[in-house]
Amino acid sequence: MPKRTVFFVSDQTGVTAETMGHSLLTQFEGLAFRAVTLPFVATPEKAAEARARIDATADSEGELPIVFSTLIKDELRDEVKAARAVFLDFFDAFLGPLESALGVKSSHAAGRAHGMANLETYTARINATNFAIANDDGTHTRDYEQADVILVGVSRSGKTPTCLYMALQYGIYAANYPLTEDDLEGGKLPAVLQRHLPKLYALTIRPDRLREIRHERRPNSRYSSAQQVAFEVRAAEALYDRIGIPYLDTTLCSVEEIGSRIMQATGIERRLKP
Amino acid sequence: MPKRTVFFVSDQTGVTAETMGHSLLTQFEGLAFRAVTLPFVATPEKAAEARARIDATADSEGELPIVFSTLIKDELRDEVKAARAVFLDFFDAFLGPLESALGVKSSHAAGRAHGMANLETYTARINATNFAIANDDGTHTRDYEQADVILVGVSRSGKTPTCLYMALQYGIYAANYPLTEDDLEGGKLPAVLQRHLPKLYALTIRPDRLREIRHERRPNSRYSSAQQVAFEVRAAEALYDRIGIPYLDTTLCSVEEIGSRIMQATGIERRLKP
Numbered sequence: 001m002p003k004r005t006v007f008f009v010s011d012q013t014g015v016t017a018e019t020m021g022h023s024l025l026t027q028f029e030g031l032a033f034r035a036v037t038l039p040f041v042a043t044p045e046k047a048a049e050a051r052a053r054i055d056a057t058a059d060s061e062g063e064l065p066i067v068f069s070t071l072i073k074d075e076l077r078d079e080v081k082a083a084r085a086v087f088l089d090f091f092d093a094f095l096g097p098l099e100s101a102l103g104v105k106s107s108h109a110a111g112r113a114h115g116m117a118n119l120e121t122y123t124a125r126i127n128a129t130n131f132a133i134a135n136d137d138g139t140h141t142r143d144y145e146q147a148d149v150i151l152v153g154v155s156r157s158g159k160t161p162t163c164l165y166m167a168l169q170y171g172i173y174a175a176n177y178p179l180t181e182d183d184l185e186g187g188k189l190p191a192v193l194q195r196h197l198p199k200l201y202a203l204t205i206r207p208d209r210l211r212e213i214r215h216e217r218r219p220n221s222r223y224s225s226a227q228q229v230a231f232e233v234r235a236a237e238a239l240y241d242r243i244g245i246p247y248l249d250t251t252l253c254s255v256e257e258i259g260s261r262i263m264q265a266t267g268i269e270r271r272l273k274p
Numbered sequence: 275m276p277k278r279t280v281f282f283v284s285d286q287t288g289v290t291a292e293t294m295g296h297s298l299l300t301q302f303e304g305l306a307f308r309a310v311t312l313p314f315v316a317t318p319e320k321a322a323e324a325r326a327r328i329d330a331t332a333d334s335e336g337e338l339p340i341v342f343s344t345l346i347k348d349e350l351r352d353e354v355k356a357a358r359a360v361f362l363d364f365f366d367a368f369l370g371p372l373e374s375a376l377g378v379k380s381s382h383a384a385g386r387a388h389g390m391a392n393l394e395t396y397t398a399r400i401n402a403t404n405f406a407i408a409n410d411d412g413t414h415t416r417d418y419e420q421a422d423v424i425l426v427g428v429s430r431s432g433k434t435p436t437c438l439y440m441a442l443q444y445g446i447y448a449a450n451y452p453l454t455e456d457d458l459e460g461g462k463l464p465a466v467l468q469r470h471l472p473k474l475y476a477l478t479i480r481p482d483r484l485r486e487i488r489h490e491r492r493p494n495s496r497y498s499s500a501q502q503v504a505f506e507v508r509a510a511e512a513l514y515d516r517i518g519i520p521y522l523d524t525t526l527c528s529v530e531e532i533g534s535r536i537m538q539a540t541g542i543e544r545r546l547k548p
Binding site for chain 2: 004012013014015016019020023024025027028029031035039040064066070072086088090091093094095097098101102104106107108119121122123125126129130133136156158160161164165167168169209212213216254255256257259260261264273
């Protein structure tokens with residue numbers, strides 16, 4: 001099946017246009033799309049280039065491309081809108097209703113969403129990211145006092161990307177502690193975790209999925225064997241149940257969903273405001 | 275000034291609703307908002323709860339709250355839409371035009387954007403994240419062969435969060451190498467970097483901003499002194515110019531913008547498709 005081309009056009013990074021477009025396109029199962037992001041379309045020359053590129057695609061594919069636009073300045077938007085495409089205009093759809101609701105005109109200024117960062121936001125993110133990296137492997141536990149949350153789980157249950165996502169997205173100080181075979185065989189929580197029980201949140205995963213993930217890393221090893229994986233997951237869940245650590249099955253979850261569910265379940269307050 | 279309350283309501287994480295709402299609200303400078311995210315509104319009970327909470331806010335504030343909704347199921351959407359609020363409906367605005375353009379009906383299935391992750395996407399993200407962490411401090415350089423990009427810069431120029439953002443957002447293998455005082459005084463690139471010249475991309479930052487950032491970390495130290503910061507930035511930029519390493523001033527950039535500009539400037543292909 002030929003793939004329909006989709007453009008994400010933005011005067012800034014294109015992250016908002018991609019997020020919006022992706023949300024909508026996933027509603028059309030069975031269709032295939034080719035995604036092209038055109039970021040930093042912030043001058044009339046860039047807008048003319050974008051238009052030419054969209055027109056060329058329309059010509060070569062014989063079908064109108066889809067354009068998701070978050071362009072805010074009228075002159076740039078008008079230029080790109082003139083391309084032969086289905087033009088879905090984010091600001092056009094919502095700024096009018098918002099202006100009425102708020103009773104003021106918007107500034108129509110480009111690129112505020114992911115543009116200039118203030119020092120406070122920047123510092124919060126960099127500190128949270130450094131915290132997640134420094135507290136990633138369970139060997140460094142001195143900073144647990146400062147942690148907002150400590151994720152526990154067996155190897156490859158999703159702890160590391162979740163901690164980093166939470167740092168970048170929410171500014172959360174998230175540590176993670178991988179449960180070792182020793183921990184699991186003893187059936188006891190390490191003392192350092194015991195001291196921070198209210199901060200613990202566990203990730204678990206279906207053994208068949210964990211096997212696949214571990215197999216990618218170390219094929220045909222004990223680490224990725226059915227028996228070992230089943231033992232670890234069972235022992236870990238038994239431990240969480242006995243001690244009363246809340247846990248989430250990450251098997252069908254994206255990192256975004258895991259992060260969001262942890263925020264929701266623990267009630268931790270984000271340090272970065274949306 | 276009283277803050278207007280804004281709700282982000284979603285049957286999934288709320289990330290799309292927050293991104294969209296944030297983009298729009300930043301167009302209204304000078305107004306203050308109180309943001310409340312209501313994620314996982316995926317049942318009629320949750321929808322009724324959300325409606326009640328929005329109505330209570332309308333009552334207590336004497337003003338209609340703003341609701342950004344990415345609810346996709348009609349029954350949930352209708353319930354929340356009945357709340358006393360200005361209701362901005364993401365799918366309502368765009369699904370119709372998209373259905374016409376594509377000539378098919380959408381699936382109206384909840385939570386696809388950040389829902390179930392496939393193994394390929396999950397593995398790409400986790401591998402890229404682990405790569406960024408393992409190659410974060412310049413001591414471990416064995417994996418540079420595998421890197422898509424190697425960021426260089428003085429301490430606190432934004433390398434670490436950028437590498438992790440690129441890993442999570444694009445699946446990019448990004449290493450980073452902090453330039454030390456020795457490197458800068460010698461005016462020479464370390465041999466390990468010299469071997470990977472085409473992969474290098476540098477971050478720089480205005481000395482006054484770098485001072486502020488370093489001051490947060492180690493107040494009144496040599497590390498954060500005006501003289502030291504000015505020397506490092508000047509020497510680093512001279513080195514980039516001499517060797518021909520492209521660089522970006524991160525002073526006014528968010529992590530999203532830095533990541534996006536690097537993708538754009540280097541032409542690296544993302545491993546995670548938008």
